[in-house]
Amino acid sequence: MNPLDGLIEALKRLPGVGQKSAQRMAYHLLQHDRDGARSLAAALQAAAEQVGHCQRCHTFSESALCDICADTSRDASLLCVVESPADQAALERSNSYKGYYFVLLGRVSPLDGVGVHQIGAAELLARAAEAGVAEVILATSFTAEGEATAHVLGEALRSRGIRATRLARGVPVGSELEYVDLGTIAHALVDRR
Amino acid sequence: MNPLDGLIEALKRLPGVGQKSAQRMAYHLLQHDRDGARSLAAALQAAAEQVGHCQRCHTFSESALCDICADTSRDASLLCVVESPADQAALERSNSYKGYYFVLLGRVSPLDGVGVHQIGAAELLARAAEAGVAEVILATSFTAEGEATAHVLGEALRSRGIRATRLARGVPVGSELEYVDLGTIAHALVDRR
Ligand SMILES: [Zn+2]
Numbered sequence A, B: 001m002n003p004l005d006g007l008i009e010a011l012k013r014l015p016g017v018g019q020k021s022a023q024r025m026a027y028h029l030l031q032h033d034r035d036g037a038r039s040l041a042a043a044l045q046a047a048a049e050q051v052g053h054c055q056r057c058h059t060f061s062e063s064a065l066c067d068i069c070a071d072t073s074r075d076a077s078l079l080c081v082v083e084s085p086a087d088q089a090a091l092e093r094s095n096s097y098k099g100y101y102f103v104l105l106g107r108v109s110p111l112d113g114v115g116v117h118q119i120g121a122a123e124l125l126a127r128a129a130e131a132g133v134a135e136v137i138l139a140t141s142f143t144a145e146g147e148a149t150a151h152v153l154g155e156a157l158r159s160r161g162i163r164a165t166r167l168a169r170g171v172p173v174g175s176e177l178e179y180v181d182l183g184t185i186a187h188a189l190v191d192r193r
């Protein structure tokens, strides 16, 4: 494959990018923005090599502890459980939560053979059992799989005497947290049950 | 800037990619497809370094002569003038043209100070004057700037005794050639005037 076709094929691995968009992107970069192509190559390489996971909350981080886990000024009594780093970022942007996070490795999906063990439930239970944690807020998506995940984790936490709450239903049912507007997220945090 | 934010910024240089899409792409690559991120980095690097321009027709090529110019079985009596490698690729996909090409460096745009000299008109006139060229097909876009480009080039060619034709108006007025369906392109080639 020649380099131009190779670039078009590689661009098609981006989510939401089909043949036409990939062609448009490749031609644009080669004709008008080769510096942009080189910057993007370097940024992809750097991110793929340097971005690991925070050993405490499992979100993306290039150091052993992410900025949030390393911030001792946050409220250690609150632990918020999300499905992905993208969902965590959405909560942070809402500016209405000052506790810590725990990022799951996805959500339970019986049809795909993904159970609580695969998403890091054991690590969550250990983290939630640490001294000082008074409440675990389950902020998984309000989809069938997200609800099932929240249900299973809530049961497990409560059976260990740990208080578990759920984001309020201000979040539109059937939607992914990552794409919800910030006001709705803020409202749902206040109304957690 | 941390590597994740750096990646999001770099992705925003792709045409049609805003903040939200860039975030979605970055999170997707880091969470589910790091191999894809590395492949894309390598493809961008390879394309930016290796893809130059054919010295004869000026389209993208990693060798001195592109595959089409190097193909001696094509019809040397026909020379088709397009605005960009993307437009040339669209014509090739229509499978209805077997001559050679000349790719301009854009189109005349008086408002932006782009005249015929800036788009490679001198090189085109030299190429069109070569022995064996019987007709130059002006396949610039059917936009105001593309029409102006075709008009100026047509005058210059005819004043040198070279036959210049224009794609037929099967191509919808106001549209970019790159996005026209292939049947329309084929029809417009047959009906060239
Ligand atoms: Zn962390």
Ligand SMILES: [Zn+2]
Pocket (backbone or CB within 6 Å): B054, B055, B056, B057, B058, B059, B065, B066, B067, B068, B069, B070
């Ligand atoms: Zn060529």
